[in-house]
Amino acid sequence: MASHVRLDGRKTTETRPIAISFDKLARADGSARFSFGETTALASFSGPIEVRLASELPSKATFEVHLRPLSGVSAADAKSLSSAIRSSLEPSLFLNKAPRTLAQLVIQSLSPSRGASWGDSLSAAVINASSLAIVNAASIPMRGIVCAVAIGSLSDGTLVLDPTDAETAKLRGTGCFAFMFADDIGEAGTEIDCVWTSWRSIVGGYDEKELLRAKEVARVGARTVYSAIKKSIQGAILGVGTAEQTRDEIMKTDESESSDDDEKMII
Amino acid sequence: MATVTTPITPLPPAPTSKLNHLSQDEQDALKAAVFQRLHPRAYLEKFLAEDVRPDGRSFDGFRDVSVNVGSISTADGSALVRMGNTTVVCGVKAEIAEPELDKEEEGFLVPNLDLPAMCSPKFKSGPPSEEAQVLSDRLNQALLASNLLPLKTLCIEKGKAVWVLYVDATCINYDGNAFDATLLAMVAALRNTTLPKATYNPEIDQTLCSRKTPRVPLKLSPSLPISMSFGIFDSKFVLADPTSFEEPLLDTTISIILGDSNQIVSVSQFGSTMLTVEEDGQDTRRDALAECIEVAKARRAEVANEIFT
Structure with missing residues (x-):
């Protein structure tokens, strides 16, 4: 299985080259x-930012995700993916630190979506870009960074990371997994928590073992994404000054988590 | 000298005194209902601490399901599914259309779920809500992933005419877990669907259907997808088949779609599945996904026996 060679010469557990840039969109708090x-x-x-009265929540910030395809208007498939993105990023944000406000994430796909639905690798790229934009804004404290990868299963059972079109x-099967990485939590060092699973068969079904195997391969893949993200933050933001805060906020998770529990009990 | 021990003053008459015309049981029920409205989270926590859910189910208990097929005579196939109080009605309407140029032999399957204002005060009238759109897209993905209806079987004449099946579901009473109920209704409705015999006539460039020849059922694959959904509350409790009261309180939702012989068609999980369990005074974390899959397998066999045999 390990000897499987892919068309572009990658190993099965290798993603395509990852590129990250912080674009500094002038009117947004953070962008990537x-x-x-x-x-x-x-x-x-x-x-x-200010929230519409109808969607104001008394105990936490309203988190909105808007996803735009490369062409046309966003249809049901984009709505479905944006709700998946919201649920996978929400565990990483301390939304209760800014009640009665709005946290707004707008994502523009820069690649065409294949056919009727968004490809899994595009979904993964969208999630990673979102995590980076939130870190870049550094305005909402975070528990960790959510990283996603796409994965596919070939007809012989080989799992390939980040499949191309x-x-x-x-x-035979395809999916996307997102993991939340949090450094310095607990004794285990980095804590990794799967926050989004979407694994579908295309031909026939699959069994539990394949799902777990896919999840493991994805976990390794997500770790490479995490290192790339970490490196880009250290390189691009830490030099700018204000970003000291970002790092502090990410690192402060221990404290914030305990205070979060307190609040839960009061509510 | 004044008396030292004052008798305990009775509680000030609570506003409930207006409810004196109600029996004690009715007053208690009313108090519980008010508590549930004002503090839904605390209300649920109190039940779960006693190992039971507000509707009396165990954590991994599903609600009763009943399916009634063919009740809409104007549709080409239909089904009505009740899952506890959640009721979904689904009708299949067939039309003839031209296929897409790059897929000359493939027909179309267009599932849609409507969540009208009628089914729950949660929904507003007007254009389809985001929730309805998300559910419709997930249902579409589920039907595609399960390959229940191979689209090539909908071909009438290659490149000229194919069937379009509009699988329209409407929720008429929403009490949570609309996804499972709707998928069941759609599968049951497709099983119930028959199409007239259609022939393409190249001379007049039209497709003709005959009323005289008997209608034929769809060529469905024998592996019927059934979805089982779970929710995780407070990183501690895994609740199967959540109701509309439990749904907004959940951190995580999991949907597992199984085909025949427990083949997994699709697993989707939104949020973390890690549970924090207290063992020997220490908090340990474990993944809940594997146990959900086990529960789902047992449930799939039950539902399939009851409904599709």
Whole structure:
């Protein structure tokens, strides 16, 4: 299985080259661009900002995610993905630190979505760009960083990380996994928590073992994404000055988590 | 000298005194209902601490399901599903259309779920809510992933005419877990669907259906997808088949779709599945996904026996 060679010469457990840039969209609090090879997404984050009265929440910030495809208006598939993104990023944010406000994430896909639905690698790029934009804004304290990768299963059972469009046509099963990475929590060092699973068969079904195997391969893949993200933050933001705060806020998770529990009990 | 021990003053007459015309049981029920409205989280926590859910189910208990097929005579196939109080009605309507140029032999399957204002005060009238759109898209993905209806079987004449199946579901009473109920209704409705015999006539470039020849059922794959959903509350409790009261309080939702012989068609999980369990005074964390899959397998067999045999 390990000897499987892919069309572009990658190993099965290798993603396409990851590129990260912070675009400094002038009117947003934070923005970032993330790509796996050609698959690119651009995310912008604003918050805490004023919230519409109808969606105001008394105990936490309202978290909105808007996803725009490369062409046309966003349809049901984009709505579905944006709700998945919201639920996978929400565990990483301390939204209760800014009640009665709005945290708004707008993501623009810079790659065409294949056919009727968003590809899994595009979904992964979208999530990674979103995490980076929120870190770049540094306005909402975070528990960890959510990183996602796409994964596919070939007809012989080989799992391939970050499948390209050409490979996707031959897949038997496909999916996307997102993990939340939090450094310095507990004794185990980095804590990794799966926050989004979407694993579907294309031909026939699969069994539990394959799901767990896929999740493990994805976990390793997500770790490479995490290192890339960490490196980009250290390189691009820490030099700027204000970003000291970002890092502090990410690191402060221990304290914030305990205070979060207190609040839960009061509510 | 004044008396030292004052008798305990009775509690000031609570506003409930207006409710004196009600029996004690009715007053208690009213108090519980008010508590549930004002503090839904605390209300649920109190039940779960006693190892039971507000509706009397165990944590991994599903609600009773009943399916009634063919009740809409104007549709080509239909089903009505009740899952506890959640009621979904689904009708299949067939039309003839031209196929897409790059998929000349494939028909179309268009599932849609409507959550009208009628089914719950949660929903507003007007254009489909975000929740309805998200559910419709997930249902579409589930039907595609399970390959229940191979789209090539909907071909009438290659490149000229194919069937379009509109699988429209409407929720008429919403009490949570609409996804499971709707998928069940759609599968049951597709099983109930029959199509007239259609022939394409190249001379007049039209497709003709005959009323005289008997209608034929769809060529469905024998592996019927059934979805089982779970929710995680407070990183501690895994609740199967959540109701509309439990749903907004959940941190995580998991949907597991199983086909025949427990083949997994799709697993989707939104939020973390790690549970914090107290063991020997220490908090340990474990993943709940594997146990959900086990519960789902047992449940799939039950539902399939009851409904699809």
